Amino acid sequence: MSQGIWVSPNEFVSFSELNRPSKEAVATRSRVNGSLGISGKLQNPDLVLRKMGKSIEVYRDLTADAHVGGCVRRRKSAVLALEYGFDREQSQTQVADFVEKVFSKLKMRTVISDALDAPLYGYTPLEVMWSDVDDKIVPVDVVAKPAEWFFFDDENRLRMRTKEDKDGILLPERKFILVRQDATYENPYGIADLSRCFWPTTFKRGGFEFWLKFTEKYGSPFLVGKHPRNTHNTEVDALLDSLEAMVQDAVAAIPDDSSIEILEAAGKGSSADIYERLMMFCRSEVSIALTGTNQTTEADTTNASAQAGLTVTEDIRDADAELVTEAMNTLTRWTVELNFSEEEEPPVWSMWSPETIDKTQAERDQILKTAGANFTNEYFIREYNLKEGDLGEQLPPSAGMGYPSFAEKPKKPNDTVAAVADQLSRETQPIIDGWIERIRSFAEKAKNMEELQERLLAEFDNLSEDELAQAMASAFTVINLQGRDEVNNGR
Structure with a gap:
């Protein structure tokens, strides 16, 4: 007879069952905070969006700024410059050849660029467009959809807002690839790097406006007109009109008993530098947030410091490439499961720096050459x-x-x-x-x-x-x- 305890008149639990670890999640939002509503909608914990009361669309407006847009392009270009392809590993030749043929027909540069929106906005849903081709179910396109159309529920499941269902609908299987940066259980929306650019860009725009006003006010010399003490107001107004015309056309007509002096705005250069330093600081903050360094964007940078700053950029580039790699391998696995079986081993898609791979492969080929391998010219041309x-x-x-x-x-x-x-x-x-x-x-x-x-x-x-x-x-x-x-x- 097994030993245990009656937890209710109708339920007996043995001691062996009590010693087993629980298979269910214990710490959940519903237990701690209660229900969040019918859909359990989880708000994006992004501090900027919460304080501003706006959606993620506000970050899209930031890319219109010349410096932010340039940093975004530079960051994406670093990943797009990498080589990519499949490593067959344990995959069968038939499976690997099929997947490579399917991916060769996709617009990979566009797909990679769309997936790289995830580090900017925190998350990016990619919708896979499936089609029947030669009795096979293959992806014919992968399209990034606006992140503001989607949200997460209290179980961290992605839902899409619709006109028919305000609480959102769950997404079908193998339809959306979710790319996220540094997502956690607490924050399934991921970390948006553009959130770190919001305030610097906002302050830069405000400083630029004040800088223009300051330049307009103190950048041009003052024209002072002098007239006799008892001059009538009509004549004074006429003199002011002449001064205004002189500022624009450098020509004026005044009475012979009046005079004009030109006064320079001395001592205002240091005041104008304050606005410039403010904008340069804001630019540096944006560069650091998006590229990891400001050494390659500032005018006073030396070649040595710029080269040192590139190592940080490579770390960010590799992290972005990992997000793309994970998304592409998800699509690869789905393609194999739908057309072969779930037990079939899919090939592995990866990205790499051409210089690194060439050096490694050259060292490997040198060892094989020394060991007696006889490579053909066709091999060297291809590899x-x-x-x-x-x-x-x-x-x-x-x-x-x-x-x-x-x-x-x-x-x-x-x-x-x-x-x-x-x-x-x-x-x-x-x-x-x-x-x-x-x-x-x-x-x-x-x-x-x-x-x-x-x-x-x-x-x-x-x-x-x-x-x-x-x-x-x-x-x-x-x-x-x-x-x-x-x-x-x-x-």
């Missing part, structure tokens, strides 16, 4: 974006590695060489045999040269680059010396 005619005639593998060719005419027999060859052969033959057997096994299973290269690197990843090159070089040396010895002995 390194070269053009026809950039590469000359391919060298033989042995000549490229600096080892003597087996076809060379053998030199005079040398007992020392033969002895060294025999000794090295005895000591290293078991190791070489193991390597050759493993490499032969990879070659039989590999579908293409690229897969063979990956398997070789994965198998010998316990060695450093220098150790791997040295081990392979030793193996080729032993083989070469052993071959020479056999030729010299007439075997």
Whole structure:
């Protein structure tokens, strides 16, 4: 008989059940704050929007500012300049080829740019437009929809406002991809970087208005007209009209008993600098909020400080690229699930800096070349974006590695060489045999040269680059010396 406790006249709970962790959420909004209404609408906790009582549309107006718009474009361009594509990994060839073909027909630059609105506004819903193509369900377009059309409920579920339902409707499955920046349970709307630009931009616009008035008032010299003490008001008004005309046309007609003096507004330069410093400070705040640095936008920046500021920008760029990568992999997974099965492994979509990948791949190819891999010119043209005619005639593998060719005419027999060859052969033959057997096994299973290269690197990843090159070089040396010895002995 199991031991436990009766929690009610009709419900018995065993002690083993009491020791199990709860599978349900305990800390929820409904338990702490009660119901938020029929739909449980959760207000956006953005401080600017709450204090202003406005929607996220107010942030769209900020992009009309020249500096804000320029920083937004620069931030998006940093991500759009990255390379992108699929890594097949464990995905089957049929699945990977299908997904790559589907994505090749999408306007990827537009999709990536739309997804990058998420860091600016906190979140961006992307609606996937599905269509039947050749008995397959494929995405034919991905469109960003205005964030102000949507809201979250107390269960952090995305809802859309409609004319028919004021409480909003839940969205269908596999229809909207939600891209968010730094979203949490407390704030599912994410963090909008444009919220940090609202007040600096507002103060800059106000300072610019006062600066214009100050310039108009004190930037031009004052014209002072002098007339006799008992001059009639009519004549005084006529003199003022002449002064006003003189400001505009630099020509005036006055009585011969009147005079005009030009007075400069001295000492006002320092006062005008206050407005300029205010606007430059506001510009710097916007640059820091959107690009992570103001070193590349200010006039007094040195080349060294500008280069140092680029490292911060790269961090923000990589974080934005991760948001896009997550969204594209979600779309990839949905495409595979709808056309194959949920158990099928989808390929992985990623973004990378071309310089970083080229260096890594070049180092990998150098190791494989030293190990004996013989790459074709077609491989280098495809992998390194070269053009026809950039590469000359391919060298033989042995000549490229600096080892003597087996076809060379053998030199005079040398007992020392033969002895060294025999000794090295005895000591290293078991190791070489193991390597050759493993490499032969990879070659039989590999579908293409690229897969063979990956398997070789994965198998010998316990060695450093220098150790791997040295081990392979030793193996080729032993083989070469052993071959020479056999030729010299007439075997």
